[in-house]
Amino acid sequence: MSAKKVRVKKLIREQRQARSGAKTRTASVVITAGVLAAMVGSMALDGLTDGGSQAARGTSGLGASAALGAASVAAPQAGQTFICPPMPGQPDSLTTDGQLEYRDRDSSASSRFSAVLFASDLSGTFSDSSWAQLNEDGRVNETTVTESASSDDADPADAADTDAPLSEREAVYTSTGDLARPPLLESSAAADGSAPAAAALYEYEAEAGPVTGLAVGTCTAPERSQWFFGPEIAAGSSSLLTLGNPFDRSATVEVTSVDSDGDRGTTGTRSVVVPGQTTRSVNIAGLASAGNELGVLVRSAGAPVTAQLQSSRASGLTGTGVEFLPGMTAPGAEHLMPGVPIPDGVRDSGEEDDEESTAPPELWIHVPGDEGATVELQVYGEDGQQAIETPGVFTVDGGEIDAVDLRGIEPGVSDIRVRTDVPAYVGVRSETEDGTDFSWAASAATLVEGSGTLLPEAGETELHLFASGASGSIGYRVLDAEGEFGSEQTLELTADGAGVISAEDLASAAPEGSQEGPVMISFADPQLDGEGTVHATMITATDEGQFSLTPVSPLGGPEEYVPVRLLR
Numbered sequence: 001m002s003a004k005k006v007r008v009k010k011l012i013r014e015q016r017q018a019r020s021g022a023k024t025r026t027a028s029v030v031i032t033a034g035v036l037a038a039m040v041g042s043m044a045l046d047g048l049t050d051g052g053s054q055a056a057r058g059t060s061g062l063g064a065s066a067a068l069g070a071a072s073v074a075a076p077q078a079g080q081t082f083i084c085p086p087m088p089g090q091p092d093s094l095t096t097d098g099q100l101e102y103r104d105r106d107s108s109a110s111s112r113f114s115a116v117l118f119a120s121d122l123s124g125t126f127s128d129s130s131w132a133q134l135n136e137d138g139r140v141n142e143t144t145v146t147e148s149a150s151s152d153d154a155d156p157a158d159a160a161d162t163d164a165p166l167s168e169r170e171a172v173y174t175s176t177g178d179l180a181r182p183p184l185l186e187s188s189a190a191a192d193g194s195a196p197a198a199a200a201l202y203e204y205e206a207e208a209g210p211v212t213g214l215a216v217g218t219c220t221a222p223e224r225s226q227w228f229f230g231p232e233i234a235a236g237s238s239s240l241l242t243l244g245n246p247f248d249r250s251a252t253v254e255v256t257s258v259d260s261d262g263d264r265g266t267t268g269t270r271s272v273v274v275p276g277q278t279t280r281s282v283n284i285a286g287l288a289s290a291g292n293e294l295g296v297l298v299r300s301a302g303a304p305v306t307a308q309l310q311s312s313r314a315s316g317l318t319g320t321g322v323e324f325l326p327g328m329t330a331p332g333a334e335h336l337m338p339g340v341p342i343p344d345g346v347r348d349s350g351e352e353d354d355e356e357s358t359a360p361p362e363l364w365i366h367v368p369g370d371e372g373a374t375v376e377l378q379v380y381g382e383d384g385q386q387a388i389e390t391p392g393v394f395t396v397d398g399g400e401i402d403a404v405d406l407r408g409i410e411p412g413v414s415d416i417r418v419r420t421d422v423p424a425y426v427g428v429r430s431e432t433e434d435g436t437d438f439s440w441a442a443s444a445a446t447l448v449e450g451s452g453t454l455l456p457e458a459g460e461t462e463l464h465l466f467a468s469g470a471s472g473s474i475g476y477r478v479l480d481a482e483g484e485f486g487s488e489q490t491l492e493l494t495a496d497g498a499g500v501i502s503a504e505d506l507a508s509a510a511p512e513g514s515q516e517g518p519v520m521i522s523f524a525d526p527q528l529d530g531e532g533t534v535h536a537t538m539i540t541a542t543d544e545g546q547f548s549l550t551p552v553s554p555l556g557g558p559e560e561y562v563p564v565r566l567l568r
Contacts, residue, residue: 001235012409029406032557038232060329073153079188080195081126081546083134083244084202084219084304085324087111087180090238090312091283094469095444098280099136100240102180106209114175114334114454115200115219116479116520118555123463124170125149127196129187133179134244144174166197166450166522166555171483173519175457182279185219199520199521199555201454204268206324207544209314211238212319213437216456216538218553222246222304226327228296229364229401229427230440233282234549234564236314241296244306246273250302253280257287258295258366262399274305282308295366295425298327320435323548326442331368331423335443337416338498339464340539344411361406363418367398370381373420379406380415380496382466398422403429413539415466416441437546439505444535444551447474451536451554452522456507459542463501463521463552467493470532474525475511476501478518484511488524493534519563522555 087109089102126149177519183357185200200219206212222245231239245251248274257268268287274280288294298307312322345358367373376394379386389408396402406416406428418426431438445451447465455461455478465474471494477485486509491499501521509519526534536552 018353021222032421063333074405078187080198080221081186081246082198082200082219082221083182083184083246083308084113084182084200085217085308086214086242086279086540088184088204088310088312088322090210091240094281094283094291098124098274098282100281105211106206108208109204109211110178111180111202111204112175112177113179113200113458114173114199114519115185116171116173116454117147117187118166118197119170120192120194120196122164122168125191125520126172127188127190129185129196129198130184131174131183131200133181133183134246134277135181136278137150138277142239145174145185147390150208159524163436165524166452167477167485171479173481173483175519182242183219184246185243186199186246197450197555198450199454200326201456202337203456203458205458205542205546206319206322210314210317210319212314212323214540214542214548215310215322215520216458216540216548216550217308217324217326218453218550220306220308220327222306223329225306226298226299226307227366227425228298228309228327228328229366229425230295230311230325230429231288231294231309232311232313233285233294234292234313235286236316236424239309239311241282241284241298242279242310243272243275243281243298244279244308245303248276249303249304250275250300252303253305254299255282255287256297256299257284257507258297258399258401259289259291260293260401260403261289264289270410274303276303277524279361293364293403295401296315296360299496315337315506320429320563321437323439324388325550326427326440328425328427328442331425332443333420333423335418335426336535337428337441337534337540338444338466339535339549340412340414340416340428340441341430342409342411343431346407346409346411357429358433358435361409361428363404363406363416365396365402365404365420366400367396367399367420367422367424371398371422372396373398373422375421378417379409379411380417380498381410382498386410386414413464413498417468420521432545432547434545435546439547439549441537441549442548442551444537445553446533447523447526447536447552448488448531449525450522451552452520452537453540454520455493455518455550456474456540459540459546461501461506461538462503463536463538463541465491465493465499465501465534465536467495467497467499467528468533468535469495470528470530471495471497472532473529474523474527474534476521476523478506479522480511480514481516481519485513485522486511486514486518493526495532523552
């Protein structure tokens with residue numbers, strides 16, 4: 001691959017112009033966050049709406065008070081809350097305050113919610129947990145999953161072992177189908193104050209109708225800031241943002257759109273109040289410009305919220321793809337996107353769009369702020385790094401959306417690594433050869449002990465792994481619906497090479513005598529022969545060619561931090 005540094009702004013503009021005339025492509029415990037601190041003098045909590053940037057800037061807005069310093073302090077854990085997407089559909093009506101009604105869905109459309117919770121120790125101690133559904137008026141259909149209790153004959157040594165691998169603990173799995181409203185899973189903190197290990201997944205499939213396709217999305221925790229690439233906005237498309245607030249206090253959410261020219265200002269901004277225990281929706285079409293590239297930033301003040309962006313496209317009454325767009329909580333400098341499908345028949349450079357050719361995958365980049373970035377792009381296939389037509393090093397301006405066609409990549413499945421010299425958001429969009437479905441690859445987290453994902457029932461699933469920088473191996477185990485793990489399996493990995501855990505591998509790794517297939521996979525720490533990381537993407541596909549990509553992340557609860565400032 002050429003390492004020559006080139007500027008691709010002209011290339012990007014030409015691609016936009018070429019696309020502009022083309023056809024459309026397309027439990028019972030309510031958890032609330034709290035911070036308790038006792039310190040000498042006065043203290044101000046700051047930066048809650050911008051990731052702490054105010055604390056880093058100084059004393060703006062603090063009057064005569066002088067800041068003694070800013071730091072991030074670990075907040076007491078208050079359990080885990082995950083909110084899933086709603087069942088995809090087309091809007092029928094949307095009020096000014098964000099209350100949405102859907103049109104009738106096609107009879108082939110189906111959905112499924114699944115969740116798993118792990119004991120906090122080896123003695124089988126669970127915290128209180130439940131799942132329910134949120135709508136515009138409150139929560140409904142609350143169902144208990146686990147109750148706070150431990151075994152009467154628990155070994156004190158086992159009860160103290162809260163760092164035991166997930167595969168050695170008891171687990172509870174729950175699953176139910178055809179939930180139209182957004183499900184949420186809640187679990188209170190463990191006895192030692194730590195967040196429990198848990199995960200939830202939502203899947204959607206439809207064979208006909210205006211919202212046809214396959215979408216598999218992880219249920220996510222409330223955040224202060226979330227970024228999304230690529231809502232479909234052309235004719236026949238529908239992109240709906242669902243904001244979920246599981247807390248007792250209201251949230252004021254600002255939704256801002258960014259296109260190829262930058263922030264769209266007041267015409268691309270909406271402010272929505274999301275009362276506690278409810279959801280609200282935003283139709284992204286009202287924030288979009290005439291171009292094809294669009295990004296959406298969601299920022300919350302008051303209570304944090306979950307943001308789920310469903311996007312679909314159609315030609316007339318026939319759907320041509322649907323996806324839950326992956327949300328990104330912070331920009332980064334290195335982005336690993338394993339398992340990006342590359343279809344046959346991708347048109348070459350200079351070819352015009354037509355019905356016989358396939359749109360190439362696109363690399364999307366957004367650098368927040370005014371500072372531009374130098375981008376390094378590397379693509380790996382079965383035989384190692386590929387030489388492709390797209391430049392390997394180029395620059396982009398800050399504050400806008402840049403979408404670059406990835407041309408010259410071999411058909412199959414590729415691993416894409418992108419580095420930027422300043423923090424940026426990066427994603428890759430790809431679609432099927434016949435244009436009947438699309439999906440997005442977001443940067444996948446580094447695999448560690450306890451990383452994993454629930455496995456959808458729809459379609460056939462495989463895991464695609466990429467070892468960046470070093471060779472070695474990684475162990476994995478699968479969980480069945482009865483909460484039992486199978487024996488550990490090992491996957492060998494080469495440096496900057498891929499590994500696949502197929503659907504057959506998952507089935508054969510199930511516990512001996514299991515009556516049902518695997519419902520979750522959990523990884524151990526990678527064993528590498530040098531400095532490196534391992535990343536994974538779950539690829540789910542149907543016999544009809546519909547597909548969805550889901551990055552694999554840690555199942556345990558991350559420790560939360562809040563910025564604080566001391567004043568004198």
